[in-house]
Amino acid sequence: MSSLNKVCLIGNLGNDPEMRYTVDGVAITNLSIATSEKWKDKDGKKQEKTEWHRIVFYKGLAEVAGEYLKKGAMIYLEGKLRTREWEDKEGIKRFTTEITGNLLKMLDKNPIKHPVDGTALDEDEDPDIPF
Amino acid sequence: MSSLNKVCLIGNLGNDPEMRYTVDGVAITNLSIATSEKWKDKDGKKQEKTEWHRIVFYKGLAEVAGEYLKKGAMIYLEGKLRTREWEDKEGIKRFTTEITGNLLKMLDKNPIKHPVDGTALDEDEDPDIPF
């Protein structure tokens, strides 16, 4: 009956966000977030594994993500898992699992670079940045 | 630097768990969990969408999941996202996203049916069931 589908991530953007608009004018932003795990194996040797997560934001969050995040930024996000079906070039059915984000918090104090015009913006100078 | 990779699900098993052992004797159990979302579309018509999640448990949790869960059971689980690379029959690289479970709680009071021998077991009668 009731169900829960929740993902919480803290990680860094692997690239600048990619923002676009549907024909209806809905903003969509795609991100890649890296999380990494460190551990020692049986031989005491340090190991590290990085996991990449595909994130999609819609509407208001897409605008915020597209405007204020950039490559390397550290964020906290919550969302839900969604597996999409698509066809590759050979017409073979494929699946991709993404996280549809519904909460976003920026976790570092880096100056913010607008991806569009490349100008740097210090958060302290803009009281309307929604983090 | 620091990162977080966490998934929390509440849902029902689509099938009996599949449990196996590696050559080293490590238990591995695979599950499918359904979560579903209901909403009303623009026309006020009820919509429902089901999402299927692939779960993997290892070691002790794999044993617990393999022995005490069955098709239809409602569970709460926590885990982390992991995308595995594999090759299909044509040798084409494919990706599958799974959740490696690290916490499991059973949420219904159904009598528990052992998948192996089909005997029913009432939880109240067994003080050692680890939920």
Next chain:
Amino acid sequence: MSSLNKVCLIGNLGNDPEMRYTVDGVAITNLSIATSEKWKDKDGKKQEKTEWHRIVFYKGLAEVAGEYLKKGAMIYLEGKLRTREWEDKEGIKRFTTEITGNLLKMLDKNPIKHPVDGTALDEDEDPDIPF
């Protein structure tokens, strides 16, 4: 800068919910939820400890909680921690920590008893129950 204040609970109501309205007509519902922990102590003796959580829902969730939950019901809830200051009879400052709920999911299939009139209602008979 950014912060997160989140609580997730699965537990049972210790009593029927208490619902009231402010003079402005805003619904407020108070609940107590029990969570319990089991473990074995050093002597291998089973121990159990129950924790009680004070929950407050407002507006729509308060109406839902007040109407559809009852003593013993099992729920999943998310909310945030809030510590309120108040004065006891002797005028001494006291603090109470509560969880302001912002998500509620019912986890059992019990017939629902309206606290007001005591009539039982089977969820299957009411397509508008918002779980």
Next chain:
Amino acid sequence: MSSLNKVCLIGNLGNDPEMRYTVDGVAITNLSIATSEKWKDKDGKKQEKTEWHRIVFYKGLAEVAGEYLKKGAMIYLEGKLRTREWEDKEGIKRFTTEITGNLLKMLDKNPIKHPVDGTALDEDEDPDIPF
């Protein structure tokens, strides 16, 4: 039956951690973490409210928290709620709600200052800092 008692916080330490040892040699560290919420009220005026959370870490996490955190540090933590009963000077029963932490991640890249001796330590120079 099954239950869940989980808190997730991102916030800043209000003071240096307070670390001590029980007579059995178990490390215990107490922290205060601030989370804050911003919103606009009906008149469009910006409002902000800070919530303070009492955190307790035990054993290994207590040592880590006591050694590597300091006033102002931003952390992510998970834990569980616990309400303790105690008696005030007048012998009146009081309650305090705390979070027993079971996961800790440091979220800023500040040089780490040991509270004890005031020496600064750059995380990059110490491969054994457990974050």
Next chain:
DNA sequence: TTTT
């Protein structure tokens, strides 16, 4: 008592 933090942080912005």
Next chain:
DNA sequence: TTTT
């Protein structure tokens, strides 16, 4: 493939 679940559940309601």
